[in-house]
Amino acid sequence: MTDGVESIAETYHIQSPNTVSYGMGATDELASFVSERSIDRALVVTDADIVAAGATEPVLAALERGGADVTVFDGVKPEPKLSMAEDAAAVAGDGAFDLVVGVGGGSSMDTAKLASVLAVHDVPIREMVGMGNVPGGGLPLALLPTTAGTGSEVTHIGVFADEADGGNKVVVYSEHLFADLAIVDPALTESLPPGVAAATGMDALTHAIEAYVTVLRTPYTDGLARQAIELLGENLRAAVHQGPHNDRARYNTSFAATVAGQAFVNSGLGAVHALTYPLAVEYGLGHGLANAVLLPHVMAYNVPAEPERFAEIARLLGMERAPGETTLDVAYKSVDAVKALNEDIGIPNRIRELGEIDTAEFDAFADVCFEYSEHNIDRNPRAMSHDDVVGLFEDAY
Numbered sequence: 001m002t003d004g005v006e007s008i009a010e011t012y013h014i015q016s017p018n019t020v021s022y023g024m025g026a027t028d029e030l031a032s033f034v035s036e037r038s039i040d041r042a043l044v045v046t047d048a049d050i051v052a053a054g055a056t057e058p059v060l061a062a063l064e065r066g067g068a069d070v071t072v073f074d075g076v077k078p079e080p081k082l083s084m085a086e087d088a089a090a091v092a093g094d095g096a097f098d099l100v101v102g103v104g105g106g107s108s109m110d111t112a113k114l115a116s117v118l119a120v121h122d123v124p125i126r127e128m129v130g131m132g133n134v135p136g137g138g139l140p141l142a143l144l145p146t147t148a149g150t151g152s153e154v155t156h157i158g159v160f161a162d163e164a165d166g167g168n169k170v171v172v173y174s175e176h177l178f179a180d181l182a183i184v185d186p187a188l189t190e191s192l193p194p195g196v197a198a199a200t201g202m203d204a205l206t207h208a209i210e211a212y213v214t215v216l217r218t219p220y221t222d223g224l225a226r227q228a229i230e231l232l233g234e235n236l237r238a239a240v241h242q243g244p245h246n247d248r249a250r251y252n253t254s255f256a257a258t259v260a261g262q263a264f265v266n267s268g269l270g271a272v273h274a275l276t277y278p279l280a281v282e283y284g285l286g287h288g289l290a291n292a293v294l295l296p297h298v299m300a301y302n303v304p305a306e307p308e309r310f311a312e313i314a315r316l317l318g319m320e321r322a323p324g325e326t327t328l329d330v331a332y333k334s335v336d337a338v339k340a341l342n343e344d345i346g347i348p349n350r351i352r353e354l355g356e357i358d359t360a361e362f363d364a365f366a367d368v369c370f371e372y373s374e375h376n377i378d379r380n381p382r383a384m385s386h387d388d389v390v391g392l393f394e395d396a397y
């Protein structure tokens with residue numbers, strides 16, 4: 001099924017980092033990258049929990065083997081603030097580094113992206129917010145995910161909370177944020193706690209499903225999205241429950257998360273990523289968890305707009321067509337498949353189970369979705385009004 005563009009005369013574009021290396025132990029490639037480029041000093045941008053879990057050790061070893069002196073900035077925290085990027089940039093900008101290496105989840109990799117640019121360009125960080133406002137390329141950048149989730153290693157996007165604006169999220173999009181080298185080494189996900197593996201894996205599944213049905217999909221993104229959906233459906237349960245003991249499951253979920261990232265960076269996302277926004281900002285819910293809970297509800301809303309596509313998602317997630325079932329019947333089975341997956345990996349299917357959430361705020365939530373994430377609503381396959389968004393929050397409650 002490759003009907004992703006309106007006509008064969010339509011031109012579409014493929015955006016990606018320079019090189020993406022996949023493989024168990026692929027972190028070793030950092031050594032040759034460093035020696036070939038004669039890199040003397042590398043700054044590793046990461047999070048103290050990732051260092052404590054030991055996930056940075058093979059990265060530091062490869063950098064040193066390649067001949068680089070390494071400094072570690074471990075001040076990144078989940079759902080990072082702009083000030084963390086400024087702190088990392090202050091270290092990166094001391095003039096002596098010739099490589100920035102982001103190691104971690106989306107938070108560490110996004111922080112590394114901005115630090116690499118700010119080390120070279122002396123501009124106020126808030127001037128870079130939005131589309132195409134980064135003045136130029138930064139220090140060479142390598143990104144290594146330690147989760148199988150955000151796909152940040154292959155995107156040109158940085159997402160931050162702006163503490164000067166009540167914690168609202170700001171997004172920096174720029175071709176200058178693409179990595180010179182992304183290394184997807186499933187060995188780095190070995191110490192991932194099950195709850196983090198579940199939430200980040202569902203973020204990846206949300207990327208793949210939204211990329212597959214968005215109005216901006218292309219034949220290129222269709223192939224990536226379909227592969228990611230199938231691999232996550234087959235492997236995410238095992239990756240969560242058998243993490244350190246199941247290399248194959250972690251290999252497949254890591255690969256799926258990255259190709260889902262390559263899909264959505266070229267297709268955009270949809271309404272799940274808009275509706276997640278107020279839950280994350282108002283209640284501090286993690287991005288992956290909020291996506292996971294909202295995903296089946298938004299899918300059910302979208303099914304009537306794209307029944308063939310949702311029937312294909314159901315098939316990719318292992319649901320079969322029973323005799324007499326229509327395409328629409330099968331399409332709704334994709335919703336059941338995602339709910340079952342959430343349940344199996346310990347994620348609720350109702351936002352009321354995430355904590356004290358005030359239903360009287362749903363109207364204000366909808367305002368926030370349109371104010372900060374209207375581009376994601378615009379790319380959703382089924383049109384959505386303010387009242388539709390309120391209705392979706394009520395359905396998901």
Ligand SMILES: [Fe+2]
Pocket residue numbers: 150203206207273287291
């Ligand atoms: Fe996401």
